[in-house]
Amino acid sequence: MKFLLTSGGINNKSIQDALVGMLGKSIADSNALCIPTAMYGHPWVGPGVKAWEFISGKEENPMVNLGWKSIGVLELTALPSISEDRWVPLVLETDVLLVAGGDALYLCHWMRQSGLADLLPSLQAVYVGMSAGSMVLAPNIGGFFVGWTPPSGGDEALGLVDFAIFPHLDHEMLPHNTMASAESWAAGMQVPGYAIDDQTAIKVIDGAAEVVSEGHWKLFGPSL
Template sequence: MRVLLTSSGIRNGTIEDALVELLGKPIAECDALYIPTAIYPFPGGGGHVLRTMSGGSPARLADLGWKSLGLLELSVLPSIEEDAWVPTVRDADALLVGGGDPLFLANWMRRSGLTELLPTLRSEAVYVGVSAGSIAATSTFVETFVDPPRESDGPLKSEPVVFATPQGDVDRILVTGQGAGLVDFGVIPHFENPDHPDASLPNAELWAARIPAPTYAIDDDSAIKVVDGVAEVVSAGQWKLFQP
């Protein structure tokens, strides 16, 4: 399976060109499935799903002109037969995995069986991650929380940290989680985005120090393309690689 990990979807022509290259054919000839699961722990998550599906989200993902677009909600999959959804996933050219809470997403990827299914998909299929969807594709990831995360989303390791923001130092809970292991590096999205001060350069260094693998911090105009295990950054913005 090929991989394209982004902070905020297909934000520019550089990232879109990388997606088309990975697909091996025009987007208009490809069938995609959108996985919105990560957004539901946030207020208004259902509305965000609707905006993404209808093209009203700033993170371009569903509105790229796909031949067909379906919705795959991971939290319902354990309650239905695999024959009802696995063939659809196997036939998809792209899995579009949206943003939100990476712990919640990674948990449902495991519980639904998607984590085990992903390595068996055809090599031409593309996993497209957005923010939490990118984080959850890694083996070990770190995310920041204001409140303690749900223990049901484990296995987890938590520690308190102090992050610097333009408004002053803030207390955070730095949580280490287990992802799907599609890639052998870490990802920190929204690098140097003023709306995401936890991902500023000094704070990203704190994140990366907890990840036992090379870690890419990417801004909203950058992405990481992975083919046959080889990672390449495609960027019209800024990014940084932290070594463990």
């Protein structure tokens, strides 16, 4: 699977061009599924109006409102209660998964519970993450970002990429997301870590990571 891991969505032309290149066709010719699940686990974004804004494409971060050929909703918390033949074919046929931010460990839990985590490595779709939707693919997220506590405890995530992500670097509404905080976070990680702002994304194809940025970012730890 191809991953486009963003901090704040498809916020500039460089990131959008990377997405189109990964799709191999235009956004207008591509079918998408949006996954709002992470939002419900975070007290700032869900449930309620923020989840509706993401699904409806009314939010400020460009994801759902890019002009897709079609857009659907895949709610992970519902999937364990329905047959796989109701949703797996839908995922297999889609061109892109748009995964909202929120709480990364809550998202990780429901990706595993739903069965989507097992399906991801074999998908042909492009996975586009935003914030927690990107962080969840790392081996772990770091104590700095632990909010919702999974039944097993800890900060382990899916491990589908071999680095971690510190999103929203120097964001005006997140005064604790400074470079100094990112350095402290990275010092406690066992894998390389990218600190990225909302104008930056990491493109991963066949395990190879490439930074796409019109903003600022820093890689901590050994070179990938």
